[in-house]
Amino acid sequence: xxxxxxxxxxxxxxxxxxxxxxxxxxxxxxxxxxxxxxxxxxxxxxxxxxxxxxxxxxxxxxxxxxxxxxxxxxxxxxxxxxxxxxxxxxxxxxxxxxxxxxxxxxxxxxxxxxx
Amino acid sequence: xxxxxxxxxxxxxxxxxxxxxxxxxxxxxxxxxxxxxxxxxxxxxxxxxxxxxxxxxxxxxxxxxxxxxxxxxxxxxxxxxxxxxxxxxxxxxxxxxxxxxxxxxxxxxxxxx
Numbered sequence: 720x721x722x723x724x725x726x727x728x729x730x731x732x733x734x735x736x737x738x739x740x741x742x743x744x745x746x747x748x749x750x751x752x753x754x755x756x757x758x759x760x761x762x763x764x765x766x767x768x769x770x771x772x773x774x775x776x777x778x779x780x781x782x783x784x785x786x787x788x789x790x791x792x793x794x795x796x797x798x799x800x801x802x803x804x805x806x807x808x809x810x811x812x813x814x815x816x817x818x819x820x821x822x823x824x825x826x827x828x829x830x831x832x833x834x
Numbered sequence: 835x836x837x838x839x840x841x842x843x844x845x846x847x848x849x850x851x852x853x854x855x856x857x858x859x860x861x862x863x864x865x866x867x868x869x870x871x872x873x874x875x876x877x878x879x880x881x882x883x884x885x886x887x888x889x890x891x892x893x894x895x896x897x898x899x900x901x902x903x904x905x906x907x908x909x910x911x912x913x914x915x916x917x918x919x920x921x922x923x924x925x926x927x928x929x930x931x932x933x934x935x936x937x938x939x940x941x942x943x944x945x946x947x
Contacts, residue, residue, distance in 0.1 A: 825878040
C-alpha cells in the first residue's frame with residue numbers, strides 16, 4: 720500500500736517569497752491533516768480536512784497561510800508571504816476518519832528554510 | 835486546552851539498558867493516548883496506543899500503561915537496541931474532537947553499542 724506522498728522534500732526561499740507544498744494521502748482516507756513541526760518541538764496542527772471540507776483551521780495563520788483539498792483527495796498548503804519563523808517541516812497526514820483511534824499515517828515531510 | 839508534556843531529552847543509553855520516557859497529559863475529556871516514533875529520515879509512525887484507563891499498549895518490545903490517576907503514559911522497554919535510536923513523541927486525541935492529535939515536544943533517544 721502506498722504511503723502519504725509529499726513534495727517537495729526541501730525548499731529554501733527568502734522572506735516575503737511564496738511557497739507551496741503538495742500532499743497525496745493514502746487512497747480512501749477521508750481525513751487529511753497539515754502539521755507544522757518547528758525544530759525541537761512536536762508537530763502542531765495547522766488544518767484538518769474531512770473529504771474536501773475544513774474541520775479545524777483554528778491554528779492556521781490565515782493572513783499568510785492557505786490550504787485546499789482538491790476533490791477530497793490531494794491537498795496544497797501555501798505560504799505567502801513567508802516569514803523567517805515559518806522555517807519548519809510541514810507534515811501531511813491522513814486517516815480513515817471514521818473511528819476516533821487517532822491512527823494517522825504521516826508523510827516524510829517538506830522541510831522549509833526561510834532566509 | 836489539551837496538552838502533553840514529555841521528559842526532556844536527549845537521552846543516551848547503552849545497548850540492553852532499560853528505557854523509560856516520561857509523559858504526562860492534561861485533557862478536559864477522556865483522551866486516547868499514543869506514542870509515535872520518528873526514525874532518522876522517515877516519517878512519524880504509530881508505535882503503540884491505549885484508549886482507556888488501565889489499558890496497556892505494546893509493540894516491538896515497548897510498553898505504556900494509561901494511568902488516569904496520575905495522568906501519565908510513560909514509555910518503557912526492558913532492553914533497548916541500537917535500532918531503537920529515534921525521536922519519540924507522546925500524543926493524545928480527545929474523543930469528541932475528531933482525530934486531532936496533540937503532541938508533546940519529543941524526546942531524542944540515542945542507543946550506543
